[in-house]
Amino acid sequence: MTSYSELGLVNTKELFKKAINGGYAIPAYNFNNMEQMQAIIQACVETKSPVILQVSAGARKYANQNILKNMARGAVEYAHELGYDIPIVLHLDHGDSFDLCKDCIETGFSSVMIDGSHFSYEENIALTRKVCEFAHSQKDYVTVEGELGVLAGVEDDVSSEHSHYTQPDEVVDFVNKTKVDSLAISIGTSHGRAKFTPEQCTRDANGVLIPPPLRFDILEEIEKKIPGFPIVLHGASSVPIEYVQMIEKYGGKLTDSVGIPEDQLRKAAKSAVCKINVDSDGRLAMTAQIRKLLVEKPDEFDPRKILSPARDELKKLYAYKNKNVLGSAGQA
Numbered sequence: 620m621t622s623y624s625e626l627g628l629v630n631t632k633e634l635f636k637k638a639i640n641g642g643y644a645i646p647a648y649n650f651n652n653m654e655q656m657q658a659i660i661q662a663c664v665e666t667k668s669p670v671i672l673q674v675s676a677g678a679r680k681y682a683n684q685n686i687l688k689n690m691a692r693g694a695v696e697y698a699h700e701l702g703y704d705i706p707i708v709l710h711l712d713h714g715d716s717f718d719l720c721k722d723c724i725e726t727g728f729s730s731v732m733i734d735g736s737h738f739s740y741e742e743n744i745a746l747t748r749k750v751c752e753f754a755h756s757q758k759d760y761v762t763v764e765g766e767l768g769v770l771a772g773v774e775d776d777v778s779s780e781h782s783h784y785t786q787p788d789e790v791v792d793f794v795n796k797t798k799v800d801s802l803a804i805s806i807g808t809s810h811g812r813a814k815f816t817p818e819q820c821t822r823d824a825n826g827v828l829i830p831p832p833l834r835f836d837i838l839e840e841i842e843k844k845i846p847g848f849p850i851v852l853h854g855a856s857s858v859p860i861e862y863v864q865m866i867e868k869y870g871g872k873l874t875d876s877v878g879i880p881e882d883q884l885r886k887a888a889k890s891a892v893c894k895i896n897v898d899s900d901g902r903l904a905m906t907a908q909i910r911k912l913l914v915e916k917p918d919e920f921d922p923r924k925i926l927s928p929a930r931d932e933l934k935k936l937y938a939y940k941n942k943n944v945l946g947s948a949g950q951a
């Protein structure tokens with residue numbers, strides 16, 4: 620049993636309070652390996668941004684949660700070594716059971732998500748409340764994110780064909796009964812790199828897909844019901860066209876990729892949305908550089924040389940997001 624404060628980590632409580640008051644969002648970047656962790660920490664130290672290191676079920680399977688925990692400890696020390704201590708959260712993304720959340724909390728996670736959005740409303744409340752009771756009774760208070768409404772798209776083991784927008788009428792009851800610390804909502808974001816079908820989009824003059832706008836009217840209604848309560852956006856990658864084109868130029872195929880435009884995320888970050896999840900964009904940045912390098916240097920077989928440009932690109936992307944999209948730069 621490890622307590623997260625022993626690892627140098629923090630929960631999301633203070634970070635979210637400051638983010639809502641300051642009109643910005645904390646980045647939640649997924650990580651599965653050392654290169655991603657290094658890029659995230661380099662970017663967040665350079666821009667002086669707090670950060671949530673996010674671990675999905677897929678990441679636990681790929682990397683093992685004890686290794687990830689120790690990488691989070693390493694991330695704290697790495698930031699210190701780079702010359703600037705930033706608040707770092709280790710967060711479980713899309714926990715699907717009480718046992719998984721309990722396991723992560725006892726491993727040293729400072730924050731967990733319990734995603735009961737696929738269950739009935741009553742079952743979602745019961746499950747979320749159970750996780751909150753356990754998380755909040757720890758020596759170090761562990762923060763819990765719940766979810767109301769369903770996002771479309773595919774993310775590791777989480778997938779749904781259709782989205783169901785969050786119903787503003789349910790949020791007060793849900794928050795009061797569960798005691799969650801933050802709430803993921805569905806207002807039109809979606810998991811993965813193809814967030815909408817071409818039929819849901821329009822096309823610009825170059826044939827590039829333009830997605831339907833986020834439902835800011837629903838977000839506003841939710842904010843009125845629970846003023847100042849931390850809201851989370853999942854599935855908030857922008858799917859930059861440059862990366863998609865680069866991947867396709869070097870042999871990849873990512874038909875009909877489309878994400879959430881940056882200006883909409885910037886607008887959301889200025890509201891009660893205080894955590895924005897980004898995973899697909901990081902995957903695209905790394906894959907684009909890896910494909911480029913392998914094509915341009917066919918004799919290269921040192922994984923370090925193959926992964927270095929990918930790590931640099933990821934760092935560049937995340938520093939850009941902190942500064943220009945989330946507004947978290949300078950807030951650590």
Ligand SMILES: [Zn+2]
Pocket residue numbers: 713774810853854896
């Ligand atoms: Zn998600």
